Amino acid sequence: MTEDQITYNQSDRSYSSNVSVDSFSSLRPKEWxxxxxxxxxxxxxxxxFVWILSVVEIPIMLFSLYALCCLIKSQRTASVFVIHLILSDLIQLICVILMTWERTFMLLAAYLYTVIVxxxxxxxxxxxxxxxxxxxxWHKTHQTLKSSCLISLIIWFVPLIFGSIRPPDLYFEFLWVSVALWIPYPVIIxxxxxxxRGLSHAISLTPQKRRMILGTLFLVMLSYTFIILPYSIVCLFNHITDDKFWLNLSFQKVYRxxxxxxxxxxxxxxxxYLFMRTDAADLLPSLHCCRRSDTHQISVRYTTRTTQPSS
Structure with a gap:
């Protein structure tokens, strides 16, 4: 029975220190x-959940990658980072799909690797x-397409700093995963x-461009706060607790x-992708004010016709 118990948790616990056998033996038969x-x-x-989510996410990601690659022609360097971001998300989803069949250390390491990237x-x-x-x-003169590609290449090697390579596998402990996920948060804030503050002094930017830039940052901060940050907190909490607390059902539900x-x-x-489009500021308001604009156009046409002098 001990071997069966270990197989349930060896892919969920830390890669370097799995749940010990003594922790399982402390469970009562009913608890087990x-x-x-x-x-x-x-x-x-x-x-x-993974299969339903993959059916929705894969077409959206492929469409976003294609559309962002088209924006490269207009020298929009920020789209380079978004392209690599969505590419890492696509690798995450592939790893998650493969883990529905078999959970291995290599797939878990690849998943955490792409999450950090x-x-x-x-x-x-x-x-x-x-x-x-x-x-x-400075941004116009120094931020070129080549520099963005070079920075993106360096970012792909950043997770190796927080992982430990034990041939032939790569391991990530919960402590270093939490540290790696916490570091970018102050930068984003x-x-x-x-x-x-800078938007108030940017005279050359139109109000629509300002909303688009601020909307990009707000979306990044919002997704990080409510999606990435809870996982980082749980990883840190998991590191400082013992194996017995890990086997607690309440903690398991929160972790899942x-x-x-x-x-x-x-x-x-x-x-x-919506905020990287040049017409995103025009697209989003039109979705909410479509009926109002149509009604306004009809009323304008009617008033112009009635005010025209008769020949």
Whole structure:
């Protein structure tokens, strides 16, 4: 029975220190049956959730990647970071789909690797928007397509700093995952506040462009706060607690719920495409004011016709 118990948790606990056998032996038979039943139901629900989510997210991500690649022709360097962000999200989704069949350490490491990469690309999207507002001349002269590609290449190697390579696998402990996810958060907040203040001095930007830039940063900060940050907190809490607390059903439910929120991160990142479009500021208000504008046009036409002098 001990081997069966370990197989339920060896892919969920930390890669370097799995749940010990003594922790399982401390469970009573009824507690172990409830714990086993919960894991079986959760595994089925997770598979259904992942497949439903993949049907929605994959077409949206492929469309966003194609549309953002088209924006490269107009020298929009920020779209380079968004392209790599959505590409990392696509790899995340592929790893999650493969884990519905078999959960291996390599797939879990690849998933966490792309999660960390995506978070740092989110930070660079926010930082690029800040430079566009606060230092527009420097941004125009230094932020080129080649420099954006070079920075993106460096970001793909950042997660190796927080992982430990034990050939042939790559391992991420919960502590270092939490640290890696916490670092970009102050950068995103500072960029949002700095951009908010800088927009009041940006005379050359139109009001529509200002709303588009601020909307990009707000979406990045919102998705990070409610999707990435809870998972980082749970990882840190998981590191400082013992194995017995890990086997608590209440903690397991919270941990599973936070992981489901993390699955929604690729869908939130795809919404950045709307704010990277040149006509996004015109597109979004038209969706809400379509009927009002049509009614206004009809009334204007009617009044112009009635006021025309008769020949």
């Amino acid at each position: 049956e409830l714990y086993k039943s919960f894991l079986e139901k959760q595994s089925f629900a997770r598979s259904v 995506g978070v740092y690309f989110m930070a660079f999207v926010a930082f690029e928007r800040y430079l566009l507002v606060s230092h527009p001349i 500072l960029c949002f506040v700095g951009t908010w 719920f936070v992981r489901c929120l993390l699955r929604l991160n690729p869908l939130a990142d795809c919404l950045l």
